[in-house]
Structures are given as C-alpha cells and as structure tokens.
Amino acid sequence: MILLWGSNARETHPIFFHHLLKGIRNGAELYVVDPRRTSSAQWANLWLGLDVGSDISLANAMGREIIVAGLANEKFIQNATSGFEAYKAHVEKYTLERAERETGVPAEAIRRMAHAYGSAPRSQICWTLGITEHHDAVDNVVALINLALLTGHVGRYGSGVNPLRGQNNVQGGGDMGAIPDRLTGFQHVENDQLRAKFEQAWGVKIQPKRGWHLSDMFEAMEHGDLTMLYVLGENPADSEADRHRALKRLGGLEFLVVQDLFYTSTAELADVVLPAAAGAFESEGTVTSSERRVQRVRRTVPPPAGVRDDLEIIFDLARRLGHDWGTPDPEAIWNELRPLSPMHGGMSYRRLEEMGGIQWPCYDESHPGEMFLHGRLWSEPLIGPRAPFSVVEFEPPVDQLDEQYPIRLTTGRRLDDYNTGVQTRKYASPLRRKEALDVSPEDGQFYKLREGEKVRVTSRRGSLVAPVRFDSALRPGLAFLSVHAHDQIATNELTIDAVDPKSGTSEFKATAIRIEKV
C-alpha cells in the first residue's frame, strides 16, 4: 500500500512514479491525499481531497482509527517506540467526525485509508512540499511518522516514510553540512567531540553554535543583523514567499554577491555577479538523490568562455581571503571528507563508478550501502534510542480565509518546468501554456468568468493580474498558481512568509486570495 501525501509525483518525480506504477501493476494499492485531484490522484484507489493545511487532523484521525480497529503493531510499539500512551490519549479527540469537519474529507474515506494503511503487510508514506511548505511543516511530518511507528511500517523492506526530494542534490547539500546545525555527515556542530574531529582535520576553529537557516537570514536582513549575502545557484528574488518584503530585504543589503548560470532576478540586484558553470553538465563531482544514492556528475561539455566552475571560484575567493587551498580537485575534496563523515567512508570514486552510485550510510569499502534506514528498530534487544511518538495538534494555515479573502490559493510545479524557470524556460516545451490562475469550473461560473479572461488576484500582501483557466482537478474555493514564470505571474507577490520555526520553510501552499473582474 502506497500513501502519496501532498505530492503530485506523476508530474514532479516522473521516473519515481514509473516505479510506483510498477507497484500498482503488481497489486499495490495507491491512496493519494491532495487538495487537488492531480494526475497522480487519477491512479489512486482512493483520492482524499482535503482542505489545504488540514493534514494533521487527517493523520491524527487515521491514527485513532488504527488504534480503535486494533491495527496498531503493539509488539513494535512496545519494543522500539516511546510516548505511545500520550499519543493515544491525544488522538482520542480526533474522531472521524471531527476530522471530516476539519479536513472536508468524508469520514468513511478516512476510515478506509486508515484500514488499508494499517492492515497491508507493507505500507509506505511518500510526501513532498504539500506537507513541508506549511507554517507547521515539521509537525505535519511527525504526524505522518506517528502513523509509521503505530503500525511498524518503517525500517523494513518495502515500508517506510519517504520524503521525495525536489532537487537533484538537496539531499546532498544537507549531507555535506549546508544546514545550520550540522557538519558533514549530519554530525551536530554543538557536539564538542565531533566538532573537535573536524577542527583537527581542517586546522581551524569552528563556531560551536548553530547558524541561521534561510528564513532566519531574511529576518536578520530586516533587522540589519545581516548586511552581506553570497548567493550560489539560488534565485530568492523570485522564490521567496511574500516577494515584496523579500525584495525590500535584499535591497537593504550592503553587499550582495550572486554566483549563477544566468542573470537572474536576484543577480540583477547584486553588486557582484560571478558567472558559474552548470553543475550537472559542466562540472565534476557527486550529487545525492532522494534515495540517498550518491552518484557521479561529470563534465559533458565545456562551459562557455568566461564561465568558471563553482569550485574554482570558491578556491580563488579563499586565496584572496588569505587561504591557499591549492588547485581544486573534486575527487581529492571527496576523499578528504570520507574519513570525517562515517556515512560516506566507503564511497571511493571507483566504487561509485562500479556500483552505479551507493546509498548512504556506507561505512567502509566492504559495505554495500543501505537500501532503507531504521532497520535497527526491529532488532531485539533494541539498538539505540527508542523512536518517539509526537503529540501534534491541528492548526489551520496562518493566512485565514474570510469574506474579504474567500479563496484558498495553493502553489506547485508543472511537469515540464522547474522552480523559478531559470533553467527550464530555455527549452521549447510543447506542453507549456501561458501561465494562468487555475480555478475550478464552479468558481468560474460563480464569478461569471470566461476562460482566458484577466482577473485581479489579491492577497493580504500583494496583487496581480492574471488570465484564468478552468481546471476540473480543483474543487470550488481552491485556486492554483505555478511558481515558474515570474515574468508572467509573480506568484510570490501573493504568498505569505509565515515560517515554520523548525524547518525555516514558508507556507507557500496556503494563501488567502480574492478574485475580481478587471
């Protein structure tokens, strides 16, 4: 049983969806939880079209139903988890009737999904930004983890909780330590022993406290605590929520450096632009995919004249700052981190080549890599700490609907485009249509709109004019905008930067808007 929650993988992860379709052809059931009846949902045994941001209510009600129906895996809960009694007492309030009220999903559908998830021999939950682009993103995630702990659908072949990564190396970035509280290999920067290991290898002192994540940085810009920014391969001028405010913050910087392939909207604001080579096609190195598979990227074509590899730029910058690191060599850098990061220890370039990539952890050169995590939870006696249940309460999106702003706007990707379109809008996709505000046919009728007619879309933060298109995947009261073409529709003029303090992600998925004829 596959539970796809807040993900339109058919369009956003098409080749992963091939594997999922194989599962369906082999008899797996698919349940899709999404406010939109997406092209992924069309493959589902059951589609649960919940109201945007009501995921915790749905998950808690599922948990309650699993317990009530006797489908909880008591032995697993006993051996490997903590906090079950508190969780059980907490979800007791989330009856199917309450969840129906809060989510808009019929109680019977929730019951059916709970039973299918709980009783299948193997179940997995896959999610993407429908879960994480919320002000309570981490709460949403732990609400799903609770379900896996409740049923023991974790740490076993074919089961698990699986966040489908949206970028080719967002996993690798985190693994390498490009997150505020970790060094390479998820080693916590506030652990003295771990930090000492790195300090010794690198011959420098490392700050013993965690840094800022992206949203912290934007806050700090507001207060003048952050005055200089070096942006590599990111386009925050288009991609940040509440674009008006983000631009104001970027504009207030004393010094902005942008290293990118293109003269992006962010580069236009920069004091210095460093033209960089295209990582996937013009550089050597590795990336790490959603399944933790470290794979080699290679230079397939030379970069254009005057454009340099990211590593060369960084090495030169270090030299100007008084640190000569020699000549950049991606493999030598990789081999430097392997002894420091146990989970990458066994991944020589030679093995990565021979094995077609390796899934971490891979501790030494005889280790095959691991196809799934958390298998330790099934060992008796238990190895390591218990996996905790969490108590999470449903909380509606921050940008609430009212008479002034009665329509819920959600955002996402389309099959043929990617993020702010910097890369994808360079190729001629036959699928691409002029960007439009997608609304339900019922709302089109209610507002007496024709397809293609321009409307004014207004949120509490901004306003724009866009043509409308009718999409029967949307329910009345729900509208959709992509994030790909800010030159046509600057979606983030409307979105809210209500940030999840734990993850630093804004609530891109839930904006309150109104639509007016122009």
Place this chain on the structure above:
Amino acid sequence: MTQSPNNSQPLDAPRPTIPLPRGPVPQAPPERERRSIEIKIDGESVAVAEGSTILDAAKKLGIDTPTLCFLESLSPVNVCRVCVVELEGARTLVPACSRKVEPNMSIRTDSERVRLSRRLVLEFLASSVDLSTAPAVHAYMDRYDAHPERFGSARATVAQPVIIDNELYVRDYSKCVLCYKCVEACGVDAQNTFAIAVAGRGFSAHIATEFDVPLPDSACVYCGNCIGVCPTGALMFKVEYDMRQAGTWNESRQTQTDTICPYCGVGCDLTVHQQEGQIVGVTSPVDHSVTHGNLCIKGRFGWQFVQIQPVDPDGK
C-alpha cells in the same frame, strides 16, 4: 510576522547531538529460488534459470542473435520475427526473445532454415521501409546476405511525409517497422501515458495518436521514451533531425558522458551526447536501476540552458 508558534512535542526524543548507533545492514527479501534448466543450443549445453528465454541462453553462450522489436526493459511482442530459431520437434520456427526455455530443448540458431527466414524478414522490411538511419539492420542484412531489391524498388511502399508538429520530436513513419516498442514504452511497460497505439489493420496498420491528431493535441507528455527505444530512427529528436538535414550530424565526432539530471531528486542517469562541445541529445542506460532507460521531458530535453544559443521559451 503573523505567525503562531507550532506545537509538536516529541516525546522523549533522542538527543540530535548524539549520533545514532549503527544497526544491521538491511537486506531485500531473498528472491524466489528458480531451478536450473539445461538445454542444447547448436550442439552445446547451457543451463539457465527457469523462466529465462532462449535469447538469454544464447547470450550466455556468446551467440549474437539479431533482434529488432526486443528490448530488455519491454515485454516481448514477437512481431519482427528476426530472432527466430529452430526448435527440434516444433513445426514452426520460434521467437528466441519470448520463448521460455524448457528442459531438454534442442535449438539451432544458424541452420539453413533459420538463415533463410531471417534473410526474408530483413528483405521484406528493407524493401518496404526506409532503413537509412538503422545501421544495426544493415549489419544484419550483410550477415544474412539479404537483397531487398529482389522485391522491387526499395522503400517505395510506405513512403510518406515526415511529421514535424512540435519542437522536440520528428516522426518519419517511412522508417517505421511497426515493432511496437514505442507503443510499449508509452504504455504499461514504462510511461503509462498511452498516447500512441497501432491503428488500422493489415497493410494500413500504423502507429497513431488518438484519432491521428497531431502530437500537441494528443495525450503525449514528451518524455521521449518512445524515441529512446525506436530501432530505426523513425522517431528522432528534432535536434538530430535538423542537424542531419543541415549535413552537420556526425556520430564519429560525438562522445557520450554520463551525468545526473539537474532537476528533481530522483537521480536519473543522463547519457549526454555531445558534438563539438554542444549537447546534441540525451539518453539513459537501459540497465540503470533508477531509470531503466526512461526519462521525463525535463531530463530528456531540459538541457538547452547549457547551450549558448537562445531559444524562445514559448516555442513560437
């Protein structure tokens, strides 16, 4: 900021500053054991697992069997008949690509009857279809001494105009041998989009979109997986087609390098074909555990951004 604090309480959470201990290395469930079956091919004994095909067994002996409609990643459809072999005791020749091995089979792969049949199949195809962009078939024709001109002026039979109705694919059905691979790749074997099927019967049989509409009006999502499996160049990337028309396509000056797709997190292996420092096409290895040779529109076509010449994003 109008934000409310969120409220999760992890109950007795492990301290994130302390690394988790290692657990056991996870294992996939053992594969169902398959008994070994011994057969004879061209007088030589070979043992393969139950469920294998004659083609698998022949491969194990190093016998190179010609195939057109077969691909490891697709279900066999047995339409091209170029892989046929002689099975002792069988009335007809059998397709090696789909016939499963049975104990004590005795097979001949190079008998006079097999050679004649393969030769005729190749002659019939080459006398009706334009095989100019199918070098593998030409190699087979040399091997089996095929002379398609015996059947009249070559290729005239199914000649028809090239279809260019979008910026990414060109379809030239004068080159189509109706091997069904594209239909399978678009269907249950990979993409599950079902944009194309075989329409018409007998001599009118042809690959068509629903109601023969142009590709942009069909269900096609431009993954290019049909092009990836086409054995004759009937389906071709427009970049390659344009370069061939301009006389600049030169495979001897091309190299192929594998990298990882720059878009979503699935980690698809891209084999990038370059000529003179420009990307001229992207494929993926059939044996890659992530892609099985398949890509999506972004992976297959979304590389234009590394080229220097600008493209109109709306395709106008």
